[in-house]
Amino acid sequence: MLITHDTRCALDAVVGLVNTAAGDGRPDGLADVTALRSFVDTHGVSDVGQLGEADLAAVHRVRERFEAVFAAGSPGDAARVINELVAAAGTTPRLTDHDGFDWHVHYFAPGASVADHLAADGGMALAFFVVAGECERLRRCEAPDCANAFVDLSRNRSRRYCSGRTCGNRLHVAAYRARRREAAG
Secondary structure: OOOOHHHHHHHHHHHHHHOOOOEOOEOOOOOOHHHHHHHHHHOOOOOOOOOOHHHHHHHHHHHHHHHHHHHOOOHHHHHHHHHHHHHHOOOOOEEEOOOOOOOEEEOOOOOOOHHHHHHHHHHHHHHHHHHOOOHHHEEEOOOOOOOOEEEOOOOOOOOOOOOHHHHHHHHHHHHHHHHHHHHHO
16 A cells, blocks of 8 residues: 555554543543644644644544544444544645655645644545555554554554554563463473
8 A cells, every 4th residue: 555655644643643542541642732732743743833722622523533433343434434524624635845845735724723634634644544445454552451543554464563662562572471481380
């Protein structure tokens, strides 16, 4: 599956946004406007001006919709949520080359709010997976103590953990130690 730079950036922002949600003893990673500004800066979200409480509430609503895409039971369910997201964002595709990046497509209107920006670009990035019949690549980590979202871009669709260095490694080490204990009797 060919994924362009701008689509990859939008996917990274979607996954990052979903993974800020509170749950399983984890606090909300977007608890205030300062955290939202940090998220915007970390993910290189362009054309974002001053942020306020209304932006934070709107981004929380977009995050809930992205979570629904990852939880969708079928491509039709995912498509319904994505269609609602991009329609509400007032999607306006346009070509742009900014900040040293080559030509790419932005789906948000100039001057759009950060929530509409994330909904439009992120929604369209997720839409490519529905169109390609690849919704199963939108996953949650299989580690028992982790529920992070991730996009499985492995060639054979075999990735099980959000990170091989953390969740995957931790589970593999635990399984190894259990086998060693069992073998030692």
